[in-house]
Amino acid sequence: MLEIKNLHVDLEEEDKTILKGVNLTVEAGKVHAIMGPNGSGKSTLSYVLSGRDGYTVTEGSATLEGENILELEPEERAAAGLFLAFQYPVEIPGVGNMTFLRTAMNAQRKARGQDEISAADFLKLVREKAKTLKIDADMLKRPVNVGFSGGEKKRNEILQMAMLEPKMCILDETDSGLDVDAMKLVAEGVNALRSEGRGFLVITHYQRLLDHIKPDVVHIMSDGRIVKTGGPDLALEVEQNGYADILSEVA
Amino acid sequence: MMAAPQAKLSANQERLAALQLPEGATWATAARGAALDRLRAMGLPERRDEYWKFTRPDSLTQAEAPHAALFDSGAEPEVFDTVDRLRIVFVDGVFDADASDDLSLEGVRIERLAEAGQSDIHWAKDTYGVLEERGQNPVARPLAALNTALATDGVLIHVTGAVSKPINLIYIHKSETSDAILHNLVKLDKGTELTVLENGPAAARFNKVMEVEVADGASFHHVRTQGRDHERRAATHIFARLGKESAFKSFTMTANGVMTRNECVIELTGDDAIAHVAGAAMGDGDFHQDDTVFITHDAERCESRQVFKKVLRNGATGVFQGKILVKAGAQKTDGYQISQSLLLDGDSQFLAKPELEIYADDVACSHGSTSGAIDEDALYYLRARGVPKAIATDLLTLAFLAEAVEEIEDEGLREEINSRLVGWLERRRG
Numbered sequence: 167m168l169e170i171k172n173l174h175v176d177l178e179e180e181d182k183t184i185l186k187g188v189n190l191t192v193e194a195g196k197v198h199a200i201m202g203p204n205g206s207g208k209s210t211l212s213y214v215l216s217g218r219d220g221y222t223v224t225e226g227s228a229t230l231e232g233e234n235i236l237e238l239e240p241e242e243r244a245a246a247g248l249f250l251a252f253q254y255p256v257e258i259p260g261v262g263n264m265t266f267l268r269t270a271m272n273a274q275r276k277a278r279g280q281d282e283i284s285a286a287d288f289l290k291l292v293r294e295k296a297k298t299l300k301i302d303a304d305m306l307k308r309p310v311n312v313g314f315s316g317g318e319k320k321r322n323e324i325l326q327m328a329m330l331e332p333k334m335c336i337l338d339e340t341d342s343g344l345d346v347d348a349m350k351l352v353a354e355g356v357n358a359l360r361s362e363g364r365g366f367l368v369i370t371h372y373q374r375l376l377d378h379i380k381p382d383v384v385h386i387m388s389d390g391r392i393v394k395t396g397g398p399d400l401a402l403e404v405e406q407n408g409y410a411d412i413l414s415e416v417a
Numbered sequence: 418m419m420a421a422p423q424a425k426l427s428a429n430q431e432r433l434a435a436l437q438l439p440e441g442a443t444w445a446t447a448a449r450g451a452a453l454d455r456l457r458a459m460g461l462p463e464r465r466d467e468y469w470k471f472t473r474p475d476s477l478t479q480a481e482a483p484h485a486a487l488f489d490s491g492a493e494p495e496v497f498d499t500v501d502r503l504r505i506v507f508v509d510g511v512f513d514a515d516a517s518d519d520l521s522l523e524g525v526r527i528e529r530l531a532e533a534g535q536s537d538i539h540w541a542k543d544t545y546g547v548l549e550e551r552g553q554n555p556v557a558r559p560l561a562a563l564n565t566a567l568a569t570d571g572v573l574i575h576v577t578g579a580v581s582k583p584i585n586l587i588y589i590h591k592s593e594t595s596d597a598i599l600h601n602l603v604k605l606d607k608g609t610e611l612t613v614l615e616n617g618p619a620a621a622r623f624n625k626v627m628e629v630e631v632a633d634g635a636s637f638h639h640v641r642t643q644g645r646d647h648e649r650r651a652a653t654h655i656f657a658r659l660g661k662e663s664a665f666k667s668f669t670m671t672a673n674g675v676m677t678r679n680e681c682v683i684e685l686t687g688d689d690a691i692a693h694v695a696g697a698a699m700g701d702g703d704f705h706q707d708d709t710v711f712i713t714h715d716a717e718r719c720e721s722r723q724v725f726k727k728v729l730r731n732g733a734t735g736v737f738q739g740k741i742l743v744k745a746g747a748q749k750t751d752g753y754q755i756s757q758s759l760l761l762d763g764d765s766q767f768l769a770k771p772e773l774e775i776y777a778d779d780v781a782c783s784h785g786s787t788s789g790a791i792d793e794d795a796l797y798y799l800r801a802r803g804v805p806k807a808i809a810t811d812l813l814t815l816a817f818l819a820e821a822v823e824e825i826e827d828e829g830l831r832e833e834i835n836s837r838l839v840g841w842l843e844r845r846r847g
Binding site for chain 2: 239258265271
């Protein structure tokens, strides 16, 4: 599904190399987790894959189902099936949540040569998906993320994911700022989307999210590289011993 | 008597000296004469005048209207087409009876200035030019005095009861050199309500005044669009006086236009009155649009709001000069003013002069003015969800304008304005 090879990335503003040769393959139907200390490059990886400005790829490649996504505009990556659930979802005053969702959905459908979804079908779909995420009608009507609590913002991200049905989902620190109940709700939303045709890359600092979204593979990232890869147990090891132990072990 | 004969008259002085009033001995002639005297005393606006620093008055004051190419909006439906309204049409400032609806409507008396001005006795006698004259102090507005003196026509509207639909003044531009001067007068009796819609470029150059007298408990709503002709020029003034518990709400959409100066002068003279003025302007390239607003609080517990948003690109210029004056005794005044520009490139500019002058001690007044570019984080977020950059930019532009558009209370009118804004953006998306 997603194949990252020897990816090197510089942060333009500070002329600093953040990713120093990342290798990672996420297969369809699998959930991979990336854990790592702060500053290891986890979020940079998610931004580079989704196409945020300010990063320069100096070496390596990233492909989604064989297509080089690094040369695509952010909207083209989204239409190709890539979705990033933001660590800090952006507030957009003046743009209604529903308008935003429908515009995004139809833009993606158009890019794929599909017909636009009808207003009635869209409404039915969004109500159904919103219900399972406990997103009420008021939240749908309000401007995108404006005045939302941390938990509401993350649920809104998952709602977008559910509506857009991407092939490859990247969740960037989705657990940050969530209490246990909110995290469960978000995890249920994600788990409901797990399917054979869909890959997940879950970026997290802590193990606790992985109690709810069970990963198939866990990677440890440090200083811009994947330094260790293992099964779900690796996450538990981090939880018990911290990163220092693992990092000294691989150093 | 004679000035020193060797002194060379400026172009403005020459023009003032040459101005002549229409002949006649009616009430209107007296009002026109007084206005001409006012104008000659204050002179036409000059670049050095404090309130003309950001906008060059030359093309608005010169004797001949500069040439303005006509604009073809294609098969686009007329603005406010979806609204049931009474249409009154002027072509290059000349009333078009065939294109207009019958002027009779229950609850309101509608007449043309050109006709009413001929009668000996008329309610307008005590109103025409009165608010304009009051509005000359403390800031001179010479183009409005010029209008009162020389207006060739206009509409006099006296609201006495319940009116079933809005009155729509439609200004069509058909001559590349037309110079139209229209003066409208609206008088709302106690407790009455009226909506006036205005649209169209009107002429190569348009000088328009609207005086609005809002009696106690009355409500006046005003929504206008100024026409998409690129080369048209306009200097407009609204003068309004508000009685106790009355309301005045005006929204203007300006799209295109090489020169637009919209002045709005409002006096809150009765307690608990409300005045809202808002504008959404969109300029691309050779565009200069100026909103100059002056709101005087002269009664207790009144509320005023000024909400102005301008989207500027390719070297367009937006100007905002807004003032709130709170007189001594105007306690519990609630004044709000915001002016913002969205600069879509580095060539465009926004010039703002917000002013507060307060002589009462128990008031709440706030004002703010900002210039900014498209929010890059929001743009990335939208694109990351699959929205192409051009559409995402338009969405954010509409979101920026929304605060001004939301000032329009009527949902149908709000939708109409929104669809025009969307159309303007879509045509530029290419």
